Amino acid sequence: HSGFSLHPMDVVWLKRDARLQDHEPLTQAASGGRKFMVLYMYEPDQLCHKTVHGSHQAFVNEGLAEVDEKLQKLSGRAGSCLTTRVGEATAILSAIQSSNPVARLLSHEETGHNASYDRDRRVKRWCSEHGVTWVEVPQATIVRGLSLRDPTWREVCTLQVESFLAGNVQVEPFGSGSEARNALRRLVCVDTCGLRTASDLNLPAEVAGDRAERQHGGESYALELLASFLSSRGERYAGGGTISSPNTAWTQCSRLSPYFSWGHISVRTVVQAVRAAQVHAKGRWAQSLEAYLTRMEWRRTRIQDFEMRCWMEHKNACRSWEHLLHGHTYLFGNPTVLGNTTEQQRIAAFKQGKTGYPMVDACMRCLLHTGWLNFRMRCMLASFATFNLWLDWRAIAGHLARCFLDYEPGIHYVQLQLHAGTFGGMCHCYNVTKQARDQDPHGVFIRRYIPELASVPDAYIHEPWKMSERPSCRLGGRRWSSRYPAPIVDDRRTAEASRKVIEAAQRVLYEAQGLAEDSEEEMLRLALEASLDSSNTLQSPSEEAASNSKLWEHQRLAMEQAEDEELQRAIEASLMGG
DSSP states (O other), rough: OOOOOOOEEEEEEEESSSOOOOOHHHHHHHHHHHHEEEEEEEHHHHOOOOOOOOOHHHHHHHHHHHHHHHHHHHOSSOOOOEEEEESOOHHHHHHHHHHHHEEEEEEEEOOOOHHHHHHHHHHHHHHHHHEEEEEEOOOSSSSOOOTOOOHHHHHHHHHHHHHHTTTTOOTTTTTTTHHHHHHTTTTEOOOOOOOOOTHHHHHHHHOOOOOOOOOOSSSHHHHHHHHHHHHTTTGGGTTTTTSSTTTHHHHHSSSOOOHTTTTTTOOOHHHHHHHHTTTTTOHHHHHHHHHHHHHHHHHHHHHHHHHOGGGGTTTTEEEEOOGGGTEEEOSSSHHHHHTOOHHHHHHHHHTOOOOOOOOHHHHHHHHHHOOOHHHHHHEEEEEEEIIIIIIHHHHOOOOOOOOTTTTTTTHHHHHHHHHHTTTTSOOOOOHHHHHHHHHHHTTTTHHHHOOGGGOGGGGTTGGGOOSSSOOOOOBBBHHHHHHHHOOOHHHHHHHHHHHHHHHHHHHHHHTTTGGGGOHHHHHHHHHHHHTTTOOOOOOOOOHHHHHHHHHHHHHHHHHHHHHHHHHHHHHHHHHHHO
C-alpha cells in the first residue's frame, strides 16, 4: 500500500457510484496496466450544501465499506484498499499528483446540483493544467451535450439511451480468483483517512443525525432487493393502487430508489434484469414489470430535463406569479385566508409534521424517521406546502432533500416545480383529507406516526377537529388535544385561492399570441433563452406572460403527453388486474 513509483497511475474517483458491478471506471483501471488508486473525497464545499443530511453520509459510508471489504477479499489484503481524503477536490488531486504522477482520472458522469457542477468544472481545469486525461463515462440513462437548438435532440437521446442499456453489465470488473488478485496487485492505497461520519466532518448538529429506520446502504442490499422484487414483491406493482398507499407501498415498491441515487446499483443492471424477467412473465406479472419500466422511463426523463435545464434548482420554469412572492410566501389572496399564522410558523409546522392535518403530518414524520415515502404521498406534501400553505417551493426544497434518503437532484427540483404549478400542465392540488381516506382508510399509517391520535375513532381519524367531544383517555399525562395541533390553515379556502391565481396565469400563457402557428425551432429557441441565467429584474406579469408563453406551451404539451401515457398504462393495468 505504500511506496509509490514515479510511473504515472490512474485514479478512479468514486462519486455517486460505490459499487463493483457495472462500474466502467473500475473496469478501465483493471485493464489499463498501470497502478491505480480508488479514491473517495469528503468535500466540505459539497457537504455544506443545503440538501446534505447525516443519513445520506451514513448510507454512502455503508456502500464504501462494502466496496472496501470486497476489494480486500478479492486482493487477499488485510488492510484498506480504498483511499479516502477530506478536502477540496483539486487540492486533494494536487496532493496525490505531487507524490505520484496521475495519467488518467476515471469517473462516472453525475447529474448533480449546481455546486457539484461548479466543482466538476474546477476539476476539468485542473486536469487540463496538469496534463491529466479525465475519462467520464455515463452510469445512467442520461445523455450529456444535447442542445435545445437541435430539433432532433429527442431522437438522438433515445438512440443513445437504448445503446447504453444494451451494453454488457460487467459483474466482476477485476475478474475472480487469481485474475482479480493479479489485477489488484496494482492497486495502491496511500494516506487514507478512513470513513468519516457526519459529525467527524463537522456537519451542523441539526443535519448531522441519522434516520432511525432508514434503509442500509451497500451493493449487496440493493441486489437482494432487486431479487426479491422480481421473485415475489413486484407482482402487485401494477393495479389495485398498492404503490399509492403508504401502507402497502413499503413492500410492493422496489425500494431501490436510494441505491439508484447513490449509485449502489446501476440503472442498466436493473433494467436488464427486469427485461429478462419479462420474457416469461404473464398476467399480473407482465403488467407489473411493464409498469415498473414505465416508471424507470419517467425517472430518466425527469433527470434529463434537469440535465438540460439545471437552472431549475433556483429559478421557476415560469415566473408569471413571481410578483406575488413576499419572503417565502406567495400571496395568492388576502393574507387573512392564512389565519393568524406567520410564514415561519407555517414552515416550521410543515417541517416538523405539526400542521394539524393527520395525513400530512404522518407523512412528514415518516420521512423524518425512515427517510422514505411513496411517490403519491411525496406529491401530496409538495402540493400542500404550495397550494395550502402558500409557500415557495424553494422554501421547502432543502428540507425535503435532507428528508429523502434517495435525494436525486434531477428528480427533486423538477418534481417540486411540477407540483408547484411552475413547470406546466394541470394544477396538482391534492385534497389531503381525501388522500387520507383513500390511501389510509382505517388510519393505520396515521396512528403509527402520530401516537397522539391513537385513541381517536376511525370515523374522525382523518379530521379529528370535527369530534364533538375529545377522548377522555390521557396519553402521557395529557389529553391528545393538547398534544396534537388544530389545523394550521383552512385547506379548502387556501387551495381555492391559490388555484384560481395559478390557473388564471396559466390561461394567459396558453392563450398568448400565435401558439398554434409557431414552429418547433422557435419554441426550442425560447426554451434555450429561458435557460440562460440572467440578472434582470423581474418583469411585469404581462411582459412575463408574453416572453414565456411559447416555452410554457411547449413544456405543457410534452408533460401532458408523458403523463397521459403513464396514466393510461396504469388504468389499463388496473383494469386487467381486476
